[in-house]
Amino acid sequence: MSRFEDLRKQMIEYQMAARGLSDQAVLGAINAVPREAFVPTELVEFSYNDSPLPIAASQTISQPYIVALMTAALELKPEDRVLEIGTGSGYAAAVLAEISEQVFTVERHKILVDSARQILEDLGYSNIEVRHGDGTLGWPQRAPFDAIVVAAGGPKVPDTLKQQLAIGGRLLIPVGEDLRRQKLIRVRRVSEREYLEEDLGSVRFVPLIGAAGWADESASAPASEQISMTLPELIYESSEHFASIDHLKLDRLLERIGDSRLVLLGEASHGSAEFYEMRAKITQALIEKKGFVGVAVEADWPDASHIDRYIRGIASNPLLESKPFSRFPTWMWANHCVLAFTRWLKAHNEQISSPERRVGFYGLDLYSLDSSIEAVLGYLETVDPETAQVARERYGCLTPWTHDPALYGKIVMTQQYRACEDDVVAVLLDLLKKRLQYAQGDGDSFFDAQQNAHLIKNAERYYRTMYYAENNSWNQRDRHMFETLQSVLAYRGTQSKIVIWEHNSHIGDARATEMSARGEYNIGQLVRQKYGEQAYHIGFGTDHGTVAAASEWGGPMEIKQVQPSHIDSYERIFHDVHSDNFLLPLRTPMQEITRTRLLDERLERAIGVLYRPESELLSHYFYASLPRQFDEYIWFDETRAVKPLTTPSTRGTLDTFPFGL
Numbered sequence: 001m002s003r004f005e006d007l008r009k010q011m012i013e014y015q016m017a018a019r020g021l022s023d024q025a026v027l028g029a030i031n032a033v034p035r036e037a038f039v040p041t042e043l044v045e046f047s048y049n050d051s052p053l054p055i056a057a058s059q060t061i062s063q064p065y066i067v068a069l070m071t072a073a074l075e076l077k078p079e080d081r082v083l084e085i086g087t088g089s090g091y092a093a094a095v096l097a098e099i100s101e102q103v104f105t106v107e108r109h110k111i112l113v114d115s116a117r118q119i120l121e122d123l124g125y126s127n128i129e130v131r132h133g134d135g136t137l138g139w140p141q142r143a144p145f146d147a148i149v150v151a152a153g154g155p156k157v158p159d160t161l162k163q164q165l166a167i168g169g170r171l172l173i174p175v176g177e178d179l180r181r182q183k184l185i186r187v188r189r190v191s192e193r194e195y196l197e198e199d200l201g202s203v204r205f206v207p208l209i210g211a212a213g214w215a216d217e218s219a220s221a222p223a224s225e226q227i228s229m230t231l232p233e234l235i236y237e238s239s240e241h242f243a244s245i246d247h248l249k250l251d252r253l254l255e256r257i258g259d260s261r262l263v264l265l266g267e268a269s270h271g272s273a274e275f276y277e278m279r280a281k282i283t284q285a286l287i288e289k290k291g292f293v294g295v296a297v298e299a300d301w302p303d304a305s306h307i308d309r310y311i312r313g314i315a316s317n318p319l320l321e322s323k324p325f326s327r328f329p330t331w332m333w334a335n336h337c338v339l340a341f342t343r344w345l346k347a348h349n350e351q352i353s354s355p356e357r358r359v360g361f362y363g364l365d366l367y368s369l370d371s372s373i374e375a376v377l378g379y380l381e382t383v384d385p386e387t388a389q390v391a392r393e394r395y396g397c398l399t400p401w402t403h404d405p406a407l408y409g410k411i412v413m414t415q416q417y418r419a420c421e422d423d424v425v426a427v428l429l430d431l432l433k434k435r436l437q438y439a440q441g442d443g444d445s446f447f448d449a450q451q452n453a454h455l456i457k458n459a460e461r462y463y464r465t466m467y468y469a470e471n472n473s474w475n476q477r478d479r480h481m482f483e484t485l486q487s488v489l490a491y492r493g494t495q496s497k498i499v500i501w502e503h504n505s506h507i508g509d510a511r512a513t514e515m516s517a518r519g520e521y522n523i524g525q526l527v528r529q530k531y532g533e534q535a536y537h538i539g540f541g542t543d544h545g546t547v548a549a550a551s552e553w554g555g556p557m558e559i560k561q562v563q564p565s566h567i568d569s570y571e572r573i574f575h576d577v578h579s580d581n582f583l584l585p586l587r588t589p590m591q592e593i594t595r596t597r598l599l600d601e602r603l604e605r606a607i608g609v610l611y612r613p614e615s616e617l618l619s620h621y622f623y624a625s626l627p628r629q630f631d632e633y634i635w636f637d638e639t640r641a642v643k644p645l646t647t648p649s650t651r652g653t654l655d656t657f658p659f660g661l
């Protein structure tokens with residue numbers, strides 16, 4: 001017998017039978033329902049205590065004895081149809097469904113509806129229907145009911161509920177003038193017009209809030225009233241709410257993603273733990289349930305390839321070593337969330353016997369002239385030392401600048417130095433010419449070298465053009481990311497599926513933002529233009545909390561306070577939804593009204609590796625039309641800074657215009 005089964009038996013004996021409750025059908029039902037499944041994870045050990053427990057939305061799961069007592073007072077028969085008001089955790093609904101034919105249950109908090117529905121579905125209850133709405137109005141479409149039970153205390157017995165009782169039906173409701181103290185009333189409908197009322201004693205329930213209950217200004221309206229709803233109310237209705245990342249079930253998100261080949265996961269800052277954790281959770285599900293074979297991230301190719309070798313079991317974990325990821329901004333990858341994620345990837349790959357199906361880890365960025373040059377030369381030394389010699393001379397053109405490549409751009413522009421374009425292109429061409437010969441040895445190593453040579457070619461152009469026009473170098477960088485992604489897709493096979501982790505400003509469609517007016521595009525736009533509905537773009541956002549960021553390029557990492565969002569921003573609207581965490585789908589027809597109302601351009605915040613709260617409006621907000629940027633948006637009202645693996649950051653000199661995104 002499991003620990004919980006044991007506890008359940010004890011609960012039935014000491015909390016119920018000992019108090020005189022002897023209805024065998026009810027005790028049997030209580031024994032059949034795993035109460036621990038309905039209790040928040042952190043409280044699971046108290047599941048069988050003789051008390052109510054807190055659940056999301058400041059509500060409670062009722063004390064077990066009360067659930068048993070009320071169920072017994074309903075005098076249920078197996079063929080009964082039961083209406084419950086106040087689904088809460090869904091626990092009482094499950095107990096009712098063990099005894100009666102069909103249970104209909106209504107809850108006013110969407111977050112509770114979503115989680116109860118999921119738990120009940122997971123436990124296999126097919127005779128329970130959960131609805132979001134005001135239960136004081138009953139459920140006229142499903143009436144009449146043989147029994148109605150209200151799990152919250154109201155000021156009076158609502159007439160609408162009495163009218164939805166079948167003749168002979170029983171209604172149980174806590175009634176009291178005090179918000180938290182009530183008498184449990186049982187109403188029995190004896191004929192069309194006659195009702196009998198009994199008082200079953202004192203109880204304490206959370207308040208019943210609604211048209212025929214207590215008033216509450218934040219009470220939400222049913223979906224049919226969407227037109228007159230405020231935007232935050234609409235978002236509330238259209239979203240999937242969740243208490244914590246651990247509790248979130250991804251089934252619906254995975255349905256929305258469907259057969260997409262590419263899933264692009266954004267972030268509103270490079271230093272917030274929730275964004276990393278959520279992306280890891282989604283990516284794991286995509287790998288396990290949808291056959292994704294690669295994760296492509298906003299890191300340099302050679303750094304990411306160290307992780308790739310680790311997760312394939314070829315090398316140790318680079319995040320725990322000093323060299324890779326030692327350049328500013330170290331915390332972006334060398335943090336605890338990424339470490340846990342890479343360990344998961346390694347463990348996953350260990351279970352997969354064929355190397356082609358193992359998950360790969362790829363870097364899309366191009367700030368690694370020096371290590372990429374080293375990698376290409378190192379590769380050529382092993383496969384073709386003569387070509388290595390030629391390549392070394394050619395790359396010699398760039399080597400004086402590898403520690404400060406921006407200087408290369410400046411000096412070439414002033415024509416004090418020759419451009420190295422021809423040299424770096426020549427190395428890449430040499431490599432490609434001998435592709436067949438080289439790849440015969442070890443395809444993975446050849447691919448790695450080829451990508452590094454490609455990176456060097458693009459980085460040379462990136463730095464060379466940096467000083468003519470800023471948009472040009474931004475575009476060079478995002479074009480490089482897109483080309484790298486294309487190479488990875490081609491390498492992993494024509495149908496391969498890849499997850500992409502980059503900042504919102506890279507993965508959201510640039511055409512929906514003011515970047516586009518500056519002539520800038522990004523990988524999000526390029527992906528959408530090529531893959532259309534085959535790519536699913538998810539943006540992330542937050543209102544306040546802490547973030548890991550530096551004040552200036554190359555500066556030390558600081559834990560900074562994220563300012564509450566600007567009044568004209570999307571973030572402010574999401575904050576006004578008054579829900580901690582949620583997913584807002586923007587592509588499905590169900591959300592059409594919400595999407596349309598969100599289309600008008602507003603400010604959107606982007607925090608990079610730099611965060612300057614003192615000039616926030618100028619340095620971190622831009623105009624965008626959010627539903628055009630993303631197919632879905634994930635909100636964490638409050639976020640916390642990532643925990644870096646090491647604190648010291650080596651100084652660097654590169655700059656990613658404008659704010660380190």
Ligand code: SAH
Pocket residue numbers: 059060061062085086087088089090091092093106107108109112133134135136151152206207208209210211213
């Ligand atoms: N049966 C629940 C206990 C829920 S507590 C369980 O087993 O966990 C009461 C619930 O009633 C709360 O979740 C509260 O949000 C909900 N509630 C209050 N007023 C409501 C109304 N008018 N319509 C629907 N649900 C309501």
